[in-house]
Amino acid sequence: MPELQRAAARATAAKHRQAEGTGETVRIGHVEMRCGADHPLVPRLNRAYLFSDRFNDIVEDIVENRRVMLIGHTGAGKTSLIEQVAARSRHGVLRSNMNGQTTVGDFVGFWTVKGGETIWVDGVLPTAMREGLWLIVDEIDFAEPSILAALTAVLEPHGRLVLKEKGNEIVAPHPDFRLFATANAVGAMSQFRHLYQGANLMNEAFLDRWRVYLLDYLTPAEEADVLMATLAPHMTRTLATTLAAIAADCRAAFAREDLSSAFSTRRLLDWAELMLRTGDPERAAAPAIYAKVSPEDAALIRGIIRHHIAPAPGA
Known part of the structure; x- marks a missing residue:
């Protein structure tokens, strides 16, 4: 060596x-x-x-x-x-x-x-x-x-x-x-x-x-860095880490074949950008994620998101 x-x-x-x-x-x-x-x-x-x-x-x-x-x-x-x-x-x-x-x-x-x-x-x-x-x-x-x-x-x-x-x-x-x-x-x-x-x-x-x-997906730490760099100065470290964890969980579900669609960094960035505009993860996820996948996949992804981000009262 x-x-x-x-x-x-x-x-x-x-x-x-x-x-x-x-x-x-x-x-x-x-x-x-x-x-x-x-x-x-x-x-x-x-x-x-x-x-x-x-x-x-x-x-x-x-x-x-x-x-x-x-x-x-x-x-x-x-x-x-x-x-x-x-x-x-x-x-x-x-x-x-x-x-x-x-x-x-x-x-x-x-x-x-x-x-x-x-x-x-x-x-x-x-x-x-x-x-x-x-x-x-x-x-x-x-x-x-x-x-x-x-x-x-x-x-x-x-x-x-x-x-x-x-x-x-x-x-x-x-x-x-x-x-x-x-x-x-x-x-x-x-x-x-x-x-x-x-x-x-x-x-x-x-x-x-x-x-x-x-090539594998970015690690959650790397993806959080990308979110911070792309959406600065509005993206906080806590939110970036949470969103990267959601993406990682969705990819793990895809690898297990529980999800039929992958979760790209491009999709994550689009969702995060819209979330910063609306202040509502669910509202942002509708056009950025849910409308692009089957109803079954959307329900599973919604459950993953709500595991990490508590829904707003009355949602």
Whole structure:
């Protein structure tokens, strides 16, 4: 272990020296990352976003141009992590959601007729590769096999895409191009496949082309910090801790399959913001939580909330 730690320290120092010589950089967590050129697709910066220490390895992989897949339950922050890294380093992001309606033409490209002329339209993959954008393939475990086949060609760090429909044109990746995927029911999450109906199995040969990270929800302490930072100065520490505990209980119920819907940090923030406006947790929960879930889930969540926050007299 001491020898391994010395080797890792030398490698990290070398990467930092290399980054210093490549223009403007920004520190994200413990990692120095080169900034991109400003682009209209740079995500909106969330200054309250919390970069946990467990994200450092992911940011390192982005710097090294690894293919990164983030797995975890809905609302665990998989996509937002990539977007907030991009926001801080000023890289444009494209997202392609594998919702069952995304075709290989949408992803790779297609011929169409415009003004009497037949023209080629790049899909999101060659567009990102040519322009040096970051491409997030959301819910890749729902992707069509033809899309996965097209992806396989570019999963190596410098892999190229062959556009067979365009006379075998070769698309080489821009140095800033990065490829990400998110999934709910892959690898370590396979045990939850029954919660995500329609998710496809992915073989180990495909997964071995990615660095796969399991993302869990924020801890209650971390989530309380996010609430404080996002809704300052109105959010108190006591209320933030209580709301984070409610979210944790709802997620535990989801893991037990007592709830059929997850409880994202985004949902928690929306509820908290509306609660500060109305002064009433139940009134705020109606549009922020209850209307988005089944009546059975709403009743269970209402019970969890009332366990932590006593209802107003007469409620």
